[in-house]
Amino acid sequence: MSIASDIIRGHTDAIILARLAAGNSYGYEINKAIERKTGGRYELKEATLYTAFRRLEECGCITSYWGDETTGARRRYYAITDAGKRTLKALRKEWEEARQMIDSLTTTEGY
Amino acid sequence: MSIASDIIRGHTDAIILARLAAGNSYGYEINKAIERKTGGRYELKEATLYTAFRRLEECGCITSYWGDETTGARRRYYAITDAGKRTLKALRKEWEEARQMIDSLTTTEGY
DNA sequence: GAAATATACCTTGACAGACGAAGTATAATG
DNA sequence: CATTATACTTCGTCTGTCAAGGTATATTTC
Numbered sequence: 001m002s003i004a005s006d007i008i009r010g011h012t013d014a015i016i017l018a019r020l021a022a023g024n025s026y027g028y029e030i031n032k033a034i035e036r037k038t039g040g041r042y043e044l045k046e047a048t049l050y051t052a053f054r055r056l057e058e059c060g061c062i063t064s065y066w067g068d069e070t071t072g073a074r075r076r077y078y079a080i081t082d083a084g085k086r087t088l089k090a091l092r093k094e095w096e097e098a099r100q101m102i103d104s105l106t107t108t109e110g111y
Numbered sequence: 112m113s114i115a116s117d118i119i120r121g122h123t124d125a126i127i128l129a130r131l132a133a134g135n136s137y138g139y140e141i142n143k144a145i146e147r148k149t150g151g152r153y154e155l156k157e158a159t160l161y162t163a164f165r166r167l168e169e170c171g172c173i174t175s176y177w178g179d180e181t182t183g184a185r186r187r188y189y190a191i192t193d194a195g196k197r198t199l200k201a202l203r204k205e206w207e208e209a210r211q212m213i214d215s216l217t218t219t220e221g222y
Numbered sequence: 223g224a225a226a227t228a229t230a231c232c233t234t235g236a237c238a239g240a241c242g243a244a245g246t247a248t249a250a251t252g
Numbered sequence: 253c254a255t256t257a258t259a260c261t262t263c264g265t266c267t268g269t270c271a272a273g274g275t276a277t278a279t280t281t282c
Contacts, residue, residue, distance in 0.1 A: 005269060006239075007209040010117030012268080014217040022222035028230050037221060038212050045270050050232065052268090073230040073277050092217055098118045099210060101149050106125045106203055110148060111133035116240060117268075123239080139259050159240050161261065166239090184248050184259040 003042055012044065012052045013061070014095065017088040020062060020080040027053065027076065053078060061087050114153055123155065123163045124172070125206065128199040131173060131191040138164065138187065164189060172198050 019030050027049055035043040044052075056062045061084035067075040080088070104110065119126075130141050138160055146154045155163075167173045172195035178186040191199070215221065 003209050003212065004121060004205060006121030007205065008213065009120050009239090009268060010115060011213050011217065015213075018217045018219055019222055021219045026230080033222060034216060037215060041208070042212055042216075046231085047233080047271080048269050051270095055268090071278075075230065088217075094115060094118065095213065095217060097152070098114050099214075101114065101153055102119070102122050102126075102206065103210075104148060105145060105153075106122065106129045106199075106206060108129055108132045111130055111144060120239065120268090137259080156241050157260080158242075158262085162239075162241090182249075184257095186259065 008042065011095070012048060013056060014088060014091040015044070016049075016052055016056065016078075017061060017080055017084055017091070020078055021085060021088060024077050024079045026067065026078065030078075056084070059087075060084075119153065122206070123159060124167060125199060125202040126155070127160075127163055127167065127189075128172060128191055128195055128202070131189055132196060132199060135188050135190045137178065137189065141189075167195070170198075171195075 015034060016030065019025060019033055025033070027046075031044055031046070031049055053062070053064070057064060057078075060081060062078045062080055064076050064078050067077050069075055126145060127141065130136060130144055136144070138157075142155055142157070142160055164173070164175070168175055168189075171192060173189045173191055175187050175189050178188050180186055
């Protein structure tokens with residue numbers, strides 16, 4: 001990973017929710033999708049990913065169910081809930097505000 | 112504070128370095144400057160601020176000296192070093208890359 | 223057909239940054 | 253003279269991330 005994790009920190013939930021808003025999926029695939037979308041510049045660590053799933057399920061933002069694969073390893077699928085969609089929207093709005101702030105605060109201009 | 116601290120996390124150093132790149136200053140003033148610049152939407156907590164000063168001095172990004180105030184409380188001033196300027200530049204570049212990534216990853220489009 | 227790799231999930235313990243809370247001290251203000 | 257503003261510091265806690273380990277099945281390679 002080329003990007004410091006402390007910069008991404010706090011966005012894990014939004015990243016996962018955004019992926020699930022595009023359709024149900026499972027851990028391994030979600031991780032690969034993120035890696036693909038960033039051109040390999042970023043990937044969630046497995047422990048981080050599964051910790052986030054627990055957290056998001058806990059707060060009612062996602063639900064999960066076992067897939068009915070007849071071959072290969074079992075997969076636990078995740079689906080975003082209405083609450084999850086609202087949370088995503090709020091997180092995205094918060095991000096847009098924070099982005100402007102950080103942009104401003106990390107330049108010398110304006111002091 | 113209206114912005115979740117986990118979103119700002121990891122930017123504390125860059126924020127302080129950017130302020131110091133505009134001129135030497137001391138803790139209390141730096142904090143007020145940040146508050147002012149964000150229109151009161153954000154302020155570093157004191158513990159966070161002073162922890163960051165120690166960290167930045169430790170890594171040679173800043174130096175400090177006691178001001179010679181003849182009145183009022185003593186002030187510890189901080190100055191950015193050349194290494195600090197280079198670090199700021201690198202952090203800013205990293206931020207620009209991360210910003211694009213987060214922008215992309217927190218929207219549904221492209222999956 | 224054995225070994226290596228890819229797919230897929232999970233847990234534990236440690237770490238680092240942010241922060242709440244508390245403390246110290248001086249100056250200005252009402 | 254009590255309150256508020258200025259100014260710095262330390263301690264303990266919380267939370268998200270991650271390294272390292274584990275389990276299991278399917279496919280590819282030699």
